Amino acid sequence: MKKAIGLDLGGTKINGALILEDGLFLKRASTNTRNEGDPSIILRQLAEMIAQLSEGEEVVGAGIGSPGFVDSENGRIMAVGGNIAGWAWTDVKAGLSDLSPLPVVMENDANCAAACEAWLGAGKDLSSFVMLTIGTGLGGAIWLPQLGLWRGSNFRAAELGHSILIPRGRKCTCGQYGCVERYASGTAIEENYFELSGRRIDGTSIVASYDVDEFARQSVDRFARDLGIFLATLRNIIDPEAFIIGGGVIDSRTIWWDTMINEFKNQVNDPSSIEILPAQYGNDAGMLGAASLVFDNPLDR
Ligand SMILES: [Zn+2]
Structure with missing residues (x-):
């Protein structure tokens, strides 16, 4: 069964998990968001969590749910970065491609929660x-x-x-x-x-x-x-x-x-x-929805 990483980026915490194609959680990780106005710090935090969760595993990709306006086709943040300082206009996909070998998909966090409810809830x-x-x-x-x-x-x-x-x-x-x-x-x-x-x-x-x-x-x-x-x-x-x-x-x-x-x-x-x-899912919805987008969009990476 395929495995993907789902990350839920918030203003105070980044939660992540390694998730099976049937929605089962294999590993979890959590860290405090270094919400200091420098997007490169947050990109490094995301890359570190992806590395931690994928270590020794065969993983098809990582999905990231983010606050703000998210250009999900190109993996970047548009004019509004939500409650993350300096996050607007960050090219997340390009930034992560230098830091992580895994393909990445991005989506707005509320859209991730909806994708989770559509999938499992x-x-x-x-x-x-x-x-x-x-x-x-x-x-x-x-x-x-x-x-x-x-x-x-x-x-x-x-x-x-x-x-x-x-x-x-x-x-x-x-x-x-x-x-x-x-x-x-x-x-x-x-x-x-x-x-x-x-x-x-x-x-x-x-x-x-x-x-x-x-x-x-x-x-x-x-x-x-x-x-x-x-x-x-x-x-x-x-x-x-x-x-x-x-x-x-x-x-x-x-x-x-x-x-x-x-x-x-x-x-x-x-x-x-x-x-x-x-809704049937609480705090896990963002991670599950982000992972589901990886499973659902194999060509969109
Ligand atoms: Zn308003």
Whole structure:
């Protein structure tokens, strides 16, 4: 059975694994991202992890999931490098070709999570879905029949978090105002709480005090309702078979999932025949999805 490496590059950590063609993990590695503004340092970290995971193994290639706009055809980062300083415009494939003998494929991190769900998870039996990964921000991916990932004409498709939900609303890190990411993300729950109470506390504490703190309850409920409204918009644009919702915030979904569904049903013009599903893979989704792209695209390297 073939083996590939899947790497999940984040602003704080790089996680990697050697993965079999059936999705089984053979080896794992993890390191702190040296997010210091110098992309050559991160390229060396990626190459070191590839070398570590492939030592003594026959490996077909390495897939790398990265934040930002990713030109997956040429393996480079476009104008936005996500939460990695200095990462925009890095030619990852060319940089790694000097450091590692293995062929490399690159993809946006939310697209990797969607590729994982399509391969092994909640999207396995679906021909189309929209995935939302909700953590610090809100990432998105669009999976279409036949095509698979819809990358857009400039590799900027499915940047769903930067759809404008509230005209002239909260300022976003992308430069726009009122992006859905400012209302439907972990950071948004914290912002909601601050607006209500004047106090800044972390999202985990807000979620934990849902039953005892009225401000916490309102902050999470508003997040859930705003997310439900956004799903109504997405339904009208894409009409997928399902929405798959993943990312760190779904760990607390028992307290907000029903509110989100109810708001979606109340707001959308036709709530029938669409499923809203939790993602089945958490932190491993990025690595699995990146590896799946190596298995799926033998000629694209
Ligand atoms: Zn934005």
